[in-house]
Amino acid sequence: MKRESLIRTLAIGATALVASNAAFASPSLEELTQDLKKMQTEVDKLQKQIQSLAAKQEARDAKQEVGTANEWPQSDSLFHMTGYADVGYVNTEATEGSFTVGSFSPIFHFQYRDLVMLESEMEIEVGDDGETEVALEYLVVDWFINDYMTLMGGKFLSPIGQFRQNLHPSWINKLPSAPPGFGHDGAAPVSDVGLQLRGGFPLGSVRTSYAFYVSNGPQLVAEMEEEDGEIEYALDGVEAEGFGSDSDGEKTIGGRLGFIPFAGFELGISAASGKATVTSIHEGDSSLLSGEAARDYDVIGADFNWQYQGFNLRGEYVETKVGADTGEGTAASEGATWTTWYTQAAYRISASKWELVARYTDFDSPHDSQDQEQSALGVNYLFSSNFIGKVSYEFNDGLLESDADQDRVMVQMAYGF
Amino acid sequence: MKNMRDCLAGLLSKAMVLSLLSVAVAPWTFALAASPAGDAAKGSKAWSENCARCHNMRSPSDLRDDQWVTSVFHMRIRAGLTGQETRDILAFLQGANDKVEYAGQKAVPLAAPLPATGTGKHIYESYCTACHGADGKGRLPGVPDFTSKNGRLSKSENELFNNVVSGFQSPGSSMPMPPKGGNSNLTEGDIRAVLRYITATFGQPGGNE
Numbered sequence A: 001m002k003r004e005s006l007i008r009t010l011a012i013g014a015t016a017l018v019a020s021n022a023a024f025a026s027p028s029l030e031e032l033t034q035d036l037k038k039m040q041t042e043v044d045k046l047q048k049q050i051q052s053l054a055a056k057q058e059a060r061d062a063k064q065e066v067g068t069a070n071e072w073p074q075s076d077s078l079f080h081m082t083g084y085a086d087v088g089y090v091n092t093e094a095t096e097g098s099f100t101v102g103s104f105s106p107i108f109h110f111q112y113r114d115l116v117m118l119e120s121e122m123e124i125e126v127g128d129d130g131e132t133e134v135a136l137e138y139l140v141v142d143w144f145i146n147d148y149m150t151l152m153g154g155k156f157l158s159p160i161g162q163f164r165q166n167l168h169p170s171w172i173n174k175l176p177s178a179p180p181g182f183g184h185d186g187a188a189p190v191s192d193v194g195l196q197l198r199g200g201f202p203l204g205s206v207r208t209s210y211a212f213y214v215s216n217g218p219q220l221v222a223e224m225e226e227e228d229g230e231i232e233y234a235l236d237g238v239e240a241e242g243f244g245s246d247s248d249g250e251k252t253i254g255g256r257l258g259f260i261p262f263a264g265f266e267l268g269i270s271a272a273s274g275k276a277t278v279t280s281i282h283e284g285d286s287s288l289l290s291g292e293a294a295r296d297y298d299v300i301g302a303d304f305n306w307q308y309q310g311f312n313l314r315g316e317y318v319e320t321k322v323g324a325d326t327g328e329g330t331a332a333s334e335g336a337t338w339t340t341w342y343t344q345a346a347y348r349i350s351a352s353k354w355e356l357v358a359r360y361t362d363f364d365s366p367h368d369s370q371d372q373e374q375s376a377l378g379v380n381y382l383f384s385s386n387f388i389g390k391v392s393y394e395f396n397d398g399l400l401e402s403d404a405d406q407d408r409v410m411v412q413m414a415y416g417f
Numbered sequence B: 001m002k003n004m005r006d007c008l009a010g011l012l013s014k015a016m017v018l019s020l021l022s023v024a025v026a027p028w029t030f031a032l033a034a035s036p037a038g039d040a041a042k043g044s045k046a047w048s049e050n051c052a053r054c055h056n057m058r059s060p061s062d063l064r065d066d067q068w069v070t071s072v073f074h075m076r077i078r079a080g081l082t083g084q085e086t087r088d089i090l091a092f093l094q095g096a097n098d099k100v101e102y103a104g105q106k107a108v109p110l111a112a113p114l115p116a117t118g119t120g121k122h123i124y125e126s127y128c129t130a131c132h133g134a135d136g137k138g139r140l141p142g143v144p145d146f147t148s149k150n151g152r153l154s155k156s157e158n159e160l161f162n163n164v165v166s167g168f169q170s171p172g173s174s175m176p177m178p179p180k181g182g183n184s185n186l187t188e189g190d191i192r193a194v195l196r197y198i199t200a201t202f203g204q205p206g207g208n209e
Helices: A002-023 A029-067 A163-167 B002-030 B040-053 B065-079 B083-096 B120-132 B157-166 B188-202
Strands: A077-092 A098-112 A116-126 A132-146 A149-157 A191-203 A206-215 A219-227 A230-239 A252-262 A265-276 A278-281 A295-308 A311-322 A336-348 A354-364 A372-384 A387-398 A408-416
Touching: A077 B065, A098 B065, A116 B065, A132 A191, A132 B065, A149 B065, A163 B065, A191 A252, A230 A278, A230 A311, A230 A336, A252 A295, A295 B040, B040 B065, B040 B083, B040 B120, B065 B083, B120 B188, B157 B188
Parallel strands: A219 A278
Antiparallel strands: A077 A098, A077 A408, A098 A116, A116 A132, A132 A149, A149 A191, A191 A206, A206 A252, A219 A230, A252 A265, A265 A295, A295 A311, A311 A336, A336 A354, A354 A372, A372 A387, A387 A408
């Protein structure tokens, strides 16, 4: 038995030795070189994969860092200049056509993190006499209190309605002109100086926005007429353009509430109330005024906007009412009311850059010479979203042969930058 | 008439005071300790639903990341956006403002073909409906109608794929679609899946076969 086991062991050992010699036989140099090249290729591939993964991880880390840093990917302070400008041509029924420089309105933004922002818009215009006029359209410091509240102080655009605060820039306004009554001397207030709290918040499925303000309020202008040798006064207008002082010490409060019950539709209501005093006489000697008391000043407004694909319909109503004189002032004793409303439809022709616009406005003032009923038709070409060419024709109906009665053709190039 | 208006003015005054009080109290009660990051998918929806209320839609590629910060905060005030909506819109715009390839340019291929992370329907509803609409007819001016015969879906699948990857501005539109619809995380599989869904749901029979 022992002998058989020994023979079997020796046989297995000899077979293993032969097999191992075959297995560990030395490869040729050529084979080794090819193996080395293969291995080098594999290493290169692995290195590239590692680099790619590292780059992706780096990008993910950076995104995470940005995402968790209150959306602030830059330095703490930012400055950005934006704005708009327009040039054009106007041909009015009673006058010769003229090229015009509408306005250049740079807007400056200075922002520190998500805490505070300074916003300011200049309005630079060339008048009919060639003089350049510079005005401060607004200047506010916005404090972002939290996600739902921003407190702003300074000179701000009036939040009454939509046109003045959001639609007046020429690259946004779909016609070359403002609706009568919504300009700088109409029924709708333009701007004010004071404090404003605004923001937005959801109410279930309804989105809402709000703006409430307290301000210096407007000043009143009287006009003087001489009839049969006697001088008579009447209220000429309400100057609601953001005065830097409150001449009568009476503050105005007001605001707007906006509701968006479903995407594409917004409804807004506005109101303001306060006191206002006659402080000047239109083209007259203001020193003639004496004993002027503050009068009631009330504004109400409503607006809507509906957007469906390429179709947009909007409208707005504003009424400004000034009460009668309650004191012994020399100016008009009667009160006065200004009302204006417009509705505008615009349609962007499908798969094209053309847009058609129609707007109807009715502006009523205490003075027949200011009353105006206007129908405007326009065609726009959108070179881009912010560079727009406009051509419009206005059918104006006012006091016979007054400026308000002149039809006009307007051409405008507006650029929002 | 006067009494009615006085009554209305009274109601408005009370409504304003009540609203002011509600708004003043609610945010402090529910304010979060730290602002959560923006969500690009929600941002694209908020962007499409809010910006066109007043003006033509600006392309995300119009401005750099830092310029969008000040612009969007400016619009937060103008449009009455919440802070979260502001961050969402900013996340979308900053993620979507890569340079857009225009018609005729070659698309840059994706680095690695990765599989879809969701169904085409889910991807479409999450990232595409803000502009293209749930019915594929386009919610915003200038956005093409997928359902129209010989429309956008009559292109070949590869061309559509390249348009989505690199962004696209069609000749009749004043605003381009950003690369990958503004979501840089979409994989090749995602894009192919959403294109299959779009073609099957809105395409005309035999349109792009």
